[in-house]
Amino acid sequence: MTESSDKDQRRLYGDLAWTWPIVSAPETYVEESEESARLIREQSQIEAKTLLNMGCGGGHNDWTLKKHFRLTGADISEDMLALARRRNPEVTYHVGDMRTLRLGKTFDAVVIFDSIDYMLTEDDLRAAFETAFLHVKPGGVFLTYEEIRPETYAQNRTQHQVGREGDVEIVFIENYYDPDPSDTTIECTFVYLIRRGGKLEIETDRHVCGLFPTETWMTLLREVGFKVTELPGKTPEEATTFICLKPPAAA
Ligand SMILES: C[S@@+](CC[C@H](N)C(=O)[O-])C[C@H]1O[C@@H](n2cnc3c(N)ncnc32)[C@H](O)[C@@H]1O
Numbered sequence: 001m002t003e004s005s006d007k008d009q010r011r012l013y014g015d016l017a018w019t020w021p022i023v024s025a026p027e028t029y030v031e032e033s034e035e036s037a038r039l040i041r042e043q044s045q046i047e048a049k050t051l052l053n054m055g056c057g058g059g060h061n062d063w064t065l066k067k068h069f070r071l072t073g074a075d076i077s078e079d080m081l082a083l084a085r086r087r088n089p090e091v092t093y094h095v096g097d098m099r100t101l102r103l104g105k106t107f108d109a110v111v112i113f114d115s116i117d118y119m120l121t122e123d124d125l126r127a128a129f130e131t132a133f134l135h136v137k138p139g140g141v142f143l144t145y146e147e148i149r150p151e152t153y154a155q156n157r158t159q160h161q162v163g164r165e166g167d168v169e170i171v172f173i174e175n176y177y178d179p180d181p182s183d184t185t186i187e188c189t190f191v192y193l194i195r196r197g198g199k200l201e202i203e204t205d206r207h208v209c210g211l212f213p214t215e216t217w218m219t220l221l222r223e224v225g226f227k228v229t230e231l232p233g234k235t236p237e238e239a240t241t242f243i244c245l246k247p248p249a250a251a
Contacts, residue, residue, distance in 0.1 A: 007206070008206060009205050009206045009207070010077075010205070010207055011203065011205040012205055012207070013057075013076075013077035013080050014077070014079055015079075016192065016205060017058070017077070017079035017080055017082070017083060018083075019172070019192060019194070020057070020058045020080070020083060021058060021060075021083065021087075021165070022163035022164070022168065022170050023161050023170050023172035023192075024058075024060065024161070024163075024172075025060075025163065026058075026059075026060040026063045026064075026087065028060075029060040029061045029063070029064060030063075030064050032113070033061045033063075033065050036111060036113075036143055037064070037065060037068040039143060039231075039241070039243055040111075040141050040143055041068075043141050043229070043243045043245065044108065044109060044139065044140055044245075045139035045248055046108055046137060046138075046139040046140055048069065048108040048140065048141070049069060049070055049108055050070045050071075050072070050109070051065060051068075051069035051070070051071050051107055051108065051109045051110070051111065052072045052073075052074065052103070052107040052109075052111070052135050052136075053065065053071065053072070053073045053074070053110075053111050053112075053113070054073075054074050054075075054096075054098040054101065054110065054112045054115065054128070054131065054132065055074070055075055055076075055098055055112055055113065055115020055118070056073030056074060056075050056080075056081075056084055056093070057075055057077075057080045057083075057084065057114075057115060058080050058083035058084050058087065059073060059083060059084030059085075059088045059091065059093075060087070061111075061113055062087070062088045062091055063087055063088060065111075066088055066090060066091055069108075069109070071088070071091045071092070072091070072092045072093070072094070072103075072107065073091055073092070073093045073094070074093070074095070074096040074101055074103075075093070075095070075096070075115070076096065076097050076098075078095060081093050098112060098115065098116075098119075098127075098128045098131055099124055099128055100127070100131070101131050102131075102134070103135060105135075106134075106135055106136060106137045107135055107136060107137065107140070108136075108137055108140045109136060109141050109142070109143070110132045110135050110136045110140075110142045110143075111142070111143045111144065112128060112132065112142075112144040113145070114147055116128060116144050116145070116146075116147075116210075117147060117148060117209040117210060118209060118210070119210045120184065120185050120208060120209070120210045121184060121210070122184070122212070122216060122220065124210065125210065125212060125216070125217070125220055126220045126224065129142075129220055129221055129224045129226070129244075132144070132224075132244070133224045133225050133226065133246060136246045137246070138246050138247065138249065140245075141243060141244065141245055141246075142244040142246065143241065143242070143243055143244070144241075144242050144244070145239040145240060145241045145242065146212075146214060146217055146239055146240045146242070147239045148176070148186070148209060148210075148211050149211075149213075149214065149240065150211055150212070151213075151214065151236070152236050152237055153176075153178065153186075153211060154176075155176075155177065156175065156176070157175070157176045158173065158174065158175045158176075159173075160172060160173045160174070167196060167197045168194065168195070168196050169194075169195045170193065170194050170195075171193040172191075173190065173191040173192075173193070174188060174189075174190055175188070175189045175190075177189070178211065184211055184212055185208050185209065185211065186208070186209055186211050187206065187207075187208060188206070188207040188208070188209050189204070189205070189207075190204065190205040190206075190207070191203070191204050191205075192204070192205070214230070214240055217240075217242060218230065218242075221242060221244050225246065225247070226245060226246060227244070227245045227246075227247055228242055228243070228244050228245075229242070229243045229244075229245075231243060
């Protein structure tokens with residue numbers, strides 16, 4: 001196959017962005033988003049009315065979060081933001097990299113969900129946490145989670161979803177592989193079996209994602225100034241959530 005280059009392609013956030021609502025339906029984000037809204041409200045020391053979602057993608061989390069907060073989203077991909085704007089016309093969206101975004105205003109709370117997976121080095125992770133710290137008000141909460149964890153990482157984990165819309169049916173296959181366990185990245189290879197009216201097209205896509213010990217997350221979050229509570233998942237496979245309070249005295 002010609003697309004076996006080492007390059008991060010991320011076609012899912014480019015020419016294949018149209019597949020996102022089909023292979024990852026907004027309904028599947030409701031439970032996670034409701035729980036995040038609940039945790040923010042519970043842990044915040046200020047009333048949480050405004051929220052910034054960095055790496056908001058197609059706005060599937062936002063679809064639920066907007067019921068609870070006055071919402072702003074940011075993402076590095078114009079194609080994903082186009083989907084988000086269509087789904088959530090009432091939300092304000094900005095193009096921006098979570099490592100460097102500077103909106104010049106603060107929010108009662110900040111979240112980074114699955115998009116944090118694209119931080120590949122400790123410097124990336126720290127930069128994203130710094131952006132969150134700068135954008136959250138003192139007494140407010142930053143919530144993020146560690147989905148891929150070295151502690152439970154399984155080489156060659158492979159899973160698939162099937163989605164349909166009209167006469168389009170997509171089987172979306174994901175494979176996770178770590179070619180070099182001594183570094184902080186893994187390969188995520190996606191294969192799309194797209195059938196339009198039964199006629200098959202096969203697309204491939206390669207993403208590179210970060211993999212860091214939980215201790216690294218805790219250390220970096222504390223170093224940027226947060227007071228951190230770690231909330232392990234209910235099972236070892238579930239993500240660890242980090243609820244990060246910006247101390248009320250911090251500027
Ligand atoms: C899996 S999608 C997020 C989906 C999202 N949870 C939703 O509700 O639709 C991951 C997103 O991370 C974004 N992303 C990757 N690197 C980024 C960065 N450095 N800054 C901001 N967004 C980034 C991608 O463009 C993509 O939209």
